[in-house]
Amino acid sequence: MAHRLTVIGTGYLGATHAACMADLGFEVLGLDMDEEKVARLSAGDLPFYEPGLEPVLRRGLESGRLRFTSSYAEAAEFGDVHFLCVGTPQKSGEYAADLTYVNAAVEALAPLLTRPCLVVGKSTVPVGTAARLGDVLARLAPVGGDAVLAWNPEFLREGFAVDDTLNPDRIVVGLPGEQGAAEHAEKVLREVYASALGAGTPLVTADFPTAELVKVSANAFLATKISFINAMAEVCEAAHADVTKLSEALSYDDRIGGRFLGPGLGFGGGCLPKDIRAFMARAGELGADQALTFLREVDEINIRRRIRMVDLARQLLGGSFIGRTVGVLGAAFKPNSDDVRDSPALDVAASIRAQGGKVTVYDPQAMPNARRAHPSLDFGESALAAAAGAHVVLLLTEWAEFRDMEPDALAGAVAERNLVDGRNALDPERWRAAGWNYRALGRP
Numbered sequence: 001m002a003h004r005l006t007v008i009g010t011g012y013l014g015a016t017h018a019a020c021m022a023d024l025g026f027e028v029l030g031l032d033m034d035e036e037k038v039a040r041l042s043a044g045d046l047p048f049y050e051p052g053l054e055p056v057l058r059r060g061l062e063s064g065r066l067r068f069t070s071s072y073a074e075a076a077e078f079g080d081v082h083f084l085c086v087g088t089p090q091k092s093g094e095y096a097a098d099l100t101y102v103n104a105a106v107e108a109l110a111p112l113l114t115r116p117c118l119v120v121g122k123s124t125v126p127v128g129t130a131a132r133l134g135d136v137l138a139r140l141a142p143v144g145g146d147a148v149l150a151w152n153p154e155f156l157r158e159g160f161a162v163d164d165t166l167n168p169d170r171i172v173v174g175l176p177g178e179q180g181a182a183e184h185a186e187k188v189l190r191e192v193y194a195s196a197l198g199a200g201t202p203l204v205t206a207d208f209p210t211a212e213l214v215k216v217s218a219n220a221f222l223a224t225k226i227s228f229i230n231a232m233a234e235v236c237e238a239a240h241a242d243v244t245k246l247s248e249a250l251s252y253d254d255r256i257g258g259r260f261l262g263p264g265l266g267f268g269g270g271c272l273p274k275d276i277r278a279f280m281a282r283a284g285e286l287g288a289d290q291a292l293t294f295l296r297e298v299d300e301i302n303i304r305r306r307i308r309m310v311d312l313a314r315q316l317l318g319g320s321f322i323g324r325t326v327g328v329l330g331a332a333f334k335p336n337s338d339d340v341r342d343s344p345a346l347d348v349a350a351s352i353r354a355q356g357g358k359v360t361v362y363d364p365q366a367m368p369n370a371r372r373a374h375p376s377l378d379f380g381e382s383a384l385a386a387a388a389g390a391h392v393v394l395l396l397t398e399w400a401e402f403r404d405m406e407p408d409a410l411a412g413a414v415a416e417r418n419l420v421d422g423r424n425a426l427d428p429e430r431w432r433a434a435g436w437n438y439r440a441l442g443r444p
């Protein structure tokens, strides 16, 4: 059955979802309130960096199956299935999620819905949101109960977004309590995701609260795994042990596994930090805050890595950044993305700048976002430019370009061969052999 899809909110998640769904053969209308984003997407110009996505976007536009708009009336008229992909950032000054955008999207769309349709939330939301929005939808939609809500949390990773969308590990669908509506929603979503389901992707259907909790508990687990190894890194630093060896040895235990067990500067980005905080805030509202007190520790361990990184750099410079030049490699919160939301690298760079250091940052893709977020930092147009005259170089985002750097080439640019590998991404022997004073988090 040929469903027409809309995707409301065309950021990292929504633009990927829209383009991939069009590639699968659906007619798709992407909607964003940001007119500039709509114009760029319509011109085949991806407003952010995501490997492999731009060709998919262009194919969709050329096929005529993919369009973009800022008109809710057009979206309501067009869609049989409306995917909600708007942002749910952290509220300023609080742990809780800011639901302004998701509320606004439903309130804008619902009154315009004049025929039966399915509204499918994909944004990450606090448990209880879907039930509340289901009520809003039924109340505001002129078709009442013929506008059905489902919640289908998204697990894609930036840097792998296209593949994760086309070949997800699992599809989770939260269904409404009313049986007829639930059966209808499941049937439609099975049709929409027929390609992945046909390739063997497991489908888990659940009630709304369970589906909402799957997403935040997955992120809580991943954040915990990273902070676990970084807590071990703290102990290794005190005991003069090597956390990279420790992590390797742990990884061979298949109950533990090596993924998300890389010690370093910790997690950042637009998801893990705000999701674990929103999860704690929501659990508190539900009277279950004790269950998640460990997440506060997970968050604190993560933040402590940034402080440790700054301390290590300062120590290498004899105790002060004043009058010293620091080259920072990396600004994105992780490689293969230009996302600088809650970026550990930029946090470290800004902190050193605030302590009097002259900091020059380079990132292969995130320079425009980094400049906007931190206009007071200096930026270089290459790794060598960022390292020029540096008394210490900090590797803070493990782009392949930095992993593959030649120690001798970088040595030609710097004032002193001090290097802190914040991601345990380089071979210490190689750098030491080239005369570098190589230091890393969690290693002697």
Ligand code: NAD
Residues within 6 Å of the ligand: 008, 009, 010, 011, 012, 013, 014, 031, 032, 033, 034, 037, 085, 086, 087, 088, 101, 102, 104, 105, 122, 123, 124, 125, 154, 155, 156, 157, 158, 270, 271
């Ligand atoms: P984003 O900020 O890149 O995109 C959100 C988009 O929504 C923006 O383009 C914004 O202009 C638009 N928007 C906001 N309010 C709107 C409205 N009322 N009507 C129309 N458009 C509106 O955010 P993102 O990273 O794509 O994340 C979106 C959601 O997906 C969040 O809940 C996030 O937690 C979740 N998520 C993100 C990822 C990821 O890797 N980025 C992965 C899984 C889940």
